[in-house]
Amino acid sequence: MATQLADYLFYIVALAILVSQAFILRATAQGMKHGGARAAARPVPRRAALEWLYAIVPAIALVALLWFSWKTMHPDMIELRGVVPPARTS
Amino acid sequence: MTGPVTERTGDLRPETGARRSLAEDLLALTKPRIISLLLVTTVMPMYAAGSPDLLTVLIVMVGGYLMAGGANAINMYFDRDIDDVMARTRTRPIPSGRMTPIAVLSFGVASATAATFLLGRFVNPLTAVLALGGFYSYIFIYTRWLKRSTPQNIVLGGAAGAFPPLVGWAAVTGVVDLRAIVLFLIVFYWTPPHFWALALNKQVDYGRAGVPMAPNAWGERATIDQMLWYSVLLVALSLLPGAIGMFGIVYLGSALVLGAWFLVDVARVWRHRAGTQADWSAPAWKLYKFSLIYLALLFAAMAVDRHM
Numbered sequence: 179m180a181t182q183l184a185d186y187l188f189y190i191v192a193l194a195i196l197v198s199q200a201f202i203l204r205a206t207a208q209g210m211k212h213g214g215a216r217a218a219a220r221p222v223p224r225r226a227a228l229e230w231l232y233a234i235v236p237a238i239a240l241v242a243l244l245w246f247s248w249k250t251m252h253p254d255m256i257e258l259r260g261v262v263p264p265a266r267t268s
Numbered sequence: 269m270t271g272p273v274t275e276r277t278g279d280l281r282p283e284t285g286a287r288r289s290l291a292e293d294l295l296a297l298t299k300p301r302i303i304s305l306l307l308v309t310t311v312m313p314m315y316a317a318g319s320p321d322l323l324t325v326l327i328v329m330v331g332g333y334l335m336a337g338g339a340n341a342i343n344m345y346f347d348r349d350i351d352d353v354m355a356r357t358r359t360r361p362i363p364s365g366r367m368t369p370i371a372v373l374s375f376g377v378a379s380a381t382a383a384t385f386l387l388g389r390f391v392n393p394l395t396a397v398l399a400l401g402g403f404y405s406y407i408f409i410y411t412r413w414l415k416r417s418t419p420q421n422i423v424l425g426g427a428a429g430a431f432p433p434l435v436g437w438a439a440v441t442g443v444v445d446l447r448a449i450v451l452f453l454i455v456f457y458w459t460p461p462h463f464w465a466l467a468l469n470k471q472v473d474y475g476r477a478g479v480p481m482a483p484n485a486w487g488e489r490a491t492i493d494q495m496l497w498y499s500v501l502l503v504a505l506s507l508l509p510g511a512i513g514m515f516g517i518v519y520l521g522s523a524l525v526l527g528a529w530f531l532v533d534v535a536r537v538w539r540h541r542a543g544t545q546a547d548w549s550a551p552a553w554k555l556y557k558f559s560l561i562y563l564a565l566l567f568a569a570m571a572v573d574r575h576m
Binding site: 206208210228229243246247251 | 414417418419420423424446449450453456457482485486487489490491493494497498500501503504505507508510511512513
């Protein structure tokens with residue numbers, strides 16, 4: 179696939195992933211609120227911090243995936259930043 | 269709620285209690301229908317990664333079956349208390365009294381041990397380690413830790429079912445790289461909409477067993493919202509292999525068509541999220557069935573694309 183086309187596809191994919199992940203976190207919050215209201219009928223104790231952890235860990239994995247995917251698509255850009263020597267002053 | 273679904277599909281109906289042979293019971297312990305999809309997501313990545321010889325493919329299939337079957341048997345050992353109260357699991361070998369718990373546990377351990385030997389000796393050690401990773405995460409992370417403690421049990425717990433692509437990829441390449449991780453995450457993000465579509469129709473069973481599935485704990489509306497966004501994420505993620513040059517136009521076209529179909533099906537459920545069970549029950553069941561076909565065809569498209 180042509181590089182520019184691949185870039186566009188990557189940006190669309192990244193945007194869709196980030197937006198849907200944000201909505202997933204929002205829906206998780208709503209679900210927890212709803213679950214709290216039903217808590218009296220639930221045998222499982224509500225552990226909000228853990229619930230957030232379960233929701234956030236996959237989100238972090240996705241951000242890492244996007245970063246490494248972009249790095250794979252543009253290895254030259256990443257390497258150049260490290261190897262370009264500083265400009266001489268003399 | 270279980271009734272209409274059972275009558276309509278026929279495949280989740282409790283059995284009549286007819287006697288079964290030991291071989292049939294051992295086969296039932298492995299949950300062969302579930303494993304068939306796991307094998308698709310194991311073997312297709314092998315062909316997506318390269319051109320494996322037939323013997324390696326056969327060994328990976330047998331090893332994968334034994335490992336997943338062992339995990340399923342041990343899952344039945346740990347869940348024997350709740351299997352007895354759920355209609356769809358009541359006829360399993362332990363709750364029906366046809367096998368003792370210790371026999372089931374022994375079968376599961378023996379099966380996984382044989383799988384580890386097969387994969388480690390005849391494929392490569394990494395493949396065996398990854399298959400064991402799936403085995404342990406299913407038993408300890410999903411069954412023992414998450415299943416009865418959080419409505420997000422099948423989110424993180426879904427990682428267990430996402431190991432097969434890693435196993436298949438490692439069997440051919442000997443490594444786990446970014447491409448293998450992308451396949452892992454595709455299965456990982458496919459799991460919530462797939463499983464919650466089933467859970468929506470099985471709330472009574474899960475509620476009776478005290479398993480806090482999302483529809484029971486969060487309510488249907490919040491669950492269906494999550495299903496929609498997980499599906500959008502899944503479809504976007506399925507296009508990533510095209511962007512990073514992993515597959516070409518055949519895969520990308522297939523992912524787009526299958527993804528659009530998946531989104532249409534989940535939208536049909538979402539449209540009725542504020543309605544009653546009578547509104548979303550049938551679309552949710554349709555989504556559940558299609559999600560199985562979706563994953564199989566998506567992974568088949570990877571293999572086809574690689575060899576065209």
